[in-house]
Amino acid sequence: MRVVIMGGTSGIGLATADLLTADGAEVIVTGRDPDRVAAVKTATAASVDATSDEDLTAFFASTGPFDHLVLAFSQGHTGVGPLAAIGPDHIRAAFEGKVFPYLSCIQKAQVTSSITMISASSARSTLPGITALAAANGAIERMVSPLAAELAPVRVNAVSPGVIDTPWWSFLPEPQKEAQFATAAESLPLKRVGRPTEVAEAIRYLLTATYVTGAILPVDGGFTVA
Template sequence: MTARRVLIMGGGSGIGAATAALFAARGAEVVITGRDEARLAATAGEKITARRLDAAVDDDVTAFFAGDAEYDDLVLALSGGAGAGPFADLDLAGLRRAFDEKFWLHLGVLQAALPRLRGSVTFITASSARAALAGTAGLAAVNGALEAMVGPLATELAPLRVNAVSPGVVATPWWDGLPADQREAMFAEHAAKLPVGRIGRPEDVAEAVVFAATNGFTTGQVIAVNGGLSLAS
């Protein structure tokens, strides 16, 4: 990989942190942002610089991109925790928050970042956008909205390349809200249904993100990294 400057918004843990580590291992200069200073400090390293930033605060985002720093690649790994549950009882106020925390947040950051980008943008979405699993209609709406924009953005923003990586169930802090026994039981049940026989690791998704960001002949694509979820019965 040639020397690149990469910005990962939401890079303090999980998929964002794994992506930062992989880019750095392959020679890139990486800047990560997030709200949790402890997680940022744990991820930072020789080639990874951490900047505390709340992407939900417009003034903070504007100030961050007001300088003259440019980036080859932007990875948007911002995620919210709301929006799941059976539709009949779905908390619509929570779903609105989910759009605010992910869909609108991604678009606002991308608009602010555009003058500083020269290579690629990669959204981290989720397989809920297309898996048609019960209890995920809200999540499908949020992630599906982002995925629907990938093609039009790739056309409109060219030569900037725009892609998304769409993970399945991956062992990240996103699931920490579940009690440990329920989480592990859910992971085991899901793994048993997948052709690969396991749930995902952040490093699995990181490999796809680095590919999407650095392959100059790939744009307008949603890359599924889900262990064969669409093949499972």
């Protein structure tokens, strides 16, 4: 099994690379941060700027056909805050850091079996201050079904994580992050935040579930039902 993980040098993407490599898969991960790219030990790592059409074209030309594409880009915390307080640049960045690169990768990649996109539970959240993130992740989840129909027999699915302990939260001071995690955990049926490996296990399932397409799989500790 040959897998390309775009945005796979940190967090959920890296956890997925580690898991699939341990399973015996051939894994290529990409990232923009040269230090993170150099630090990857379990998979082949390449420096790719997914916002660059030239970078993506050259990268996918070099990989040729492969089995599975995992899209794990993050726009970071850009766009977090009350809508009235964030500028248009931050709103655009929420899409330019994730939605548009996802679409560009899907256009260029020579995938033969499946595409799995990482969205987020913000797509279905009523929490204030995340409107831009909700819009971006909602756009990703909404395009799963038409892509599954258009690209068949290639399967297209999404994993929708809730609050996961990843470097995404590094913009908060540690005490504030821990308080945020405690509040989130209390609101969830499972009473804890998630681990990157738990999302990676869901991604692995979708890669190997040959009769599943057009699905959005929540991995959120019960956020969806709560």
